Amino acid sequence: MTDPILTLSGITKSFPGVRALNGVSLELFAGQVTALIGENGAGKSTLVKVMTGIYQPDAGDIHVAGRQVHLPTAHSASAAGITAIHQETVLFDELTVAENIYLGHAPINRFGMIDWKTMRAEAQETLDSMAAGIDADIKLKELGIAKKHLVAVARALSIDAQIVIMDEPTAALSQKEIEDLYVLIELLKEDGKAILFISHKFDEIYRIADRYTVFRDGEMVGKGMIAETSQSQIVQMMVGRAVDQIFPARNAALGDVVLEAKGLSHPTEFDDISFAVRKGEILGFYGLVGAGRSEVMQAVFGMTALSSGSMVLDGQAIAPKSAADAVDAGIVYVPEERGKQGVITSQPIFQNVSLPSLKKTSKSGFLRMAEEFKLARTYTERLDLRASSLSQDVSTLSGGNQQKVVIAKWLATLPKVIILDEPTKGIDIGSKAAVHEFMGELVSQGLSVIMVSSELPEVLGMSDRIVVMREGRLVDTLDNKGLKPETLVRLAAGIAEEAAA
DSSP states (O other), X not given: OOOOXXXXXXXXXXXXXXXXXXXXXXXXXXXXXXXXXXXXXSSHHHHHHHXXXXXXXXXXXXXXTTEEEOOOSHHHHHHTTEEEEOSSOOOOTTSBHHHHHHTTSOOBOTTSSBOHHHHHHHHHHHHHHTTOOOOXXXXXXXXXXXXXXHHHHHHHHHTTOSEEEEESTTTTOOHHHHHHHHHHHHHHHHTTOEEEXXXXXXXXXXXXXXXXXXXXXXXXXXXXXXXXXXXXXXXXXXXXXXXXXXXXXXXXXXXXXEXXXXXXXXXXSXXXXXXXXXXXXXXXXXXXXXXXXXXXXHXXXXXXXXXXXXXXXXXXXXXXXXXXXXXXXXXXEEOSOIIXXXXXXXXXXXXXXXXXXXXXXEETTEEOHHHHHHHHHHHHHHTTOOOSOTTSBGGGSOHHHHHHHXXXXXXXXXOSEEEEESTTTTOOHHHHHHHHHHHHHHHHTTOEEEEEOSOHHXXXXXOSEEEEEETTEEEEEEEOSSOOHHHHXXXXXXXXXXXXX
């Protein structure tokens, strides 16, 4: 067997409260595609950022062509022959295709100036060799997503990158465009490139990959040849851990349906989604990247417009056109990106909590600070928020305590349905336990909870029923009685159950 062109060994990377990578290893070989597989949060994106110089590892070594390298910047990674093609291409719409291809390494003439003629000619030659059908002189913004991916590949070829990372490259492509990408990958293989292919789609992995590496919880748990491994074996590697978190026991009696959605559709994000959540129920939503779970919840909350579908809340038809409409109806949403969408980090805790409830804390058009403090104290104490005072800016809180501020803010509106989108993302174990405990309290008090989560233990440990989505469509709704993690992953990834399983 030939030696790998890229070797990563012992790569460790930690962030406050979480170890994203724990001594992982990876090998890439010239002329071969290696699939990097793992659940959401397994550490794949962090590894790509280490490989491309965006993150610096806390420990570990990187070797390219047998030589140890350090990648302190994205430019140094490019100089080492490593390039990445992301789901959302990192290019510049207002520049021409040729300028995007040669940005940062344009040919220079004898006067030390950019040789525009040579740059355009070489860019066009590269595009033609790929059968891209793109004019190097047009602006990038005139191209669709698939063509932009081709420009990103042309850029990789122009810098003679030997290692090409493709991070969910087919997520926004049509089937015809995906087939074209497969052809291009074969050309890259023939040219001796080592390709790291990150995808949740098993049909793609088995179509184009030669090797696989599986990550789970920030660790490398398996590797080998695709031809020698079944899909079931890989799924087992992905979810092989025991569901060892302790979740609060819940004995809430489920009541009548509170919110029912029928045929919810969006022009580009999801289609024909129907579900119902009952009083005192936690309804889990599970799916892989691009499944459309958050997009459905944002539409239910009035943040985005539906193209079709209907909703009924407590027997009354609702059609929220904004978040304010949803809150008035009794639906609240705790977003995944709490720092951007959930709180105003430069404002104190008490103002964040009281923000949606200003009618309660004001009189004759004037805010009453004492009422704001009273409201904030009531709900932050229920969540065991840890802060020096309610006047403390949210930016100074830990991730877990910021999450508690967002939940407290919405609970103060006395909702009927609370949507929790990745409620424990990026927070420590202790804070996770507190959030889980409080979710149990919410449903015991008669609230209905919809929980979007990518963490299998959390979905299985907290949900009464689980809705599984894949690529914008509802796959199945399951009672959470004796459910196995493998069953959820198979449904989310589109893998049929094996007869012997």
